[in-house]
Each structure stands twice: as C-alpha cells, then as structure tokens.
Amino acid sequence: MTQGDTVVVRLTSDKAGEAHLHAYRLTARLSPGAPAQWRFVAKASGRFRIEWHAQGWLSRTHGPVLATLDVMPE
Numbered sequence: 001m002t003q004g005d006t007v008v009v010r011l012t013s014d015k016a017g018e019a020h021l022h023a024y025r026l027t028a029r030l031s032p033g034a035p036a037q038w039r040f041v042a043k044a045s046g047r048f049r050i051e052w053h054a055q056g057w058l059s060r061t062h063g064p065v066l067a068t069l070d071v072m073p074e
C-alpha cells in the first residue's frame with residue numbers, strides 16, 4: 001500500500017478470538033461463520049503487524065502474527 005490509500009482487509013477465522021492491527025488500533029471479533037472487515041485510510045507509513053488474540057487484545061497476551069501490512073511513504 002501507499003500512504004493515503006484506502007485499505008480493505010477481509011477477515012475470517014475458524015476459531016473464536018480477535019484480530020488486531022497494531023498502531024492503527026483496529027480490532028475485530030471473529031468466530032467461525034462470522035467474518036469482519038476493516039476499511040480505513042492508511043495514514044501512517046511503516047510495517048504493521050496483524051496479530052491474533054484468542055483472549056481478546058485487552059488481555060495483553062499478544063498472539064501470533066497473522067500478516068503484516070506494509071505502507072510505503074507517499
């Protein structure tokens with residue numbers, strides 16, 4: 001992505017839990033058959049982790065990294 005782009009991330013999971021996009025502070029509660037979507041403008045450049053939090057992100061138990069989002073400077 002390039003800074004300023006509109007990003008759409010579609011999320012599905014075969015387990016209950018939350019996905020979390022760091023720095024952008026986006027979360028999505030997921031469960032089997034209940035997908036979610038993030039749509040946002042990529043204002044910050046850099047590499048950002050999308051993590052899995054089985055107990056919810058407020059538990060502070062960071063889960064595995066599912067993917068990274070790379071946003072290049074404008």
Ligand SMILES: [Cu+2]
Binds near residue numbers: 021051063
């Ligand atoms: Cu996290």
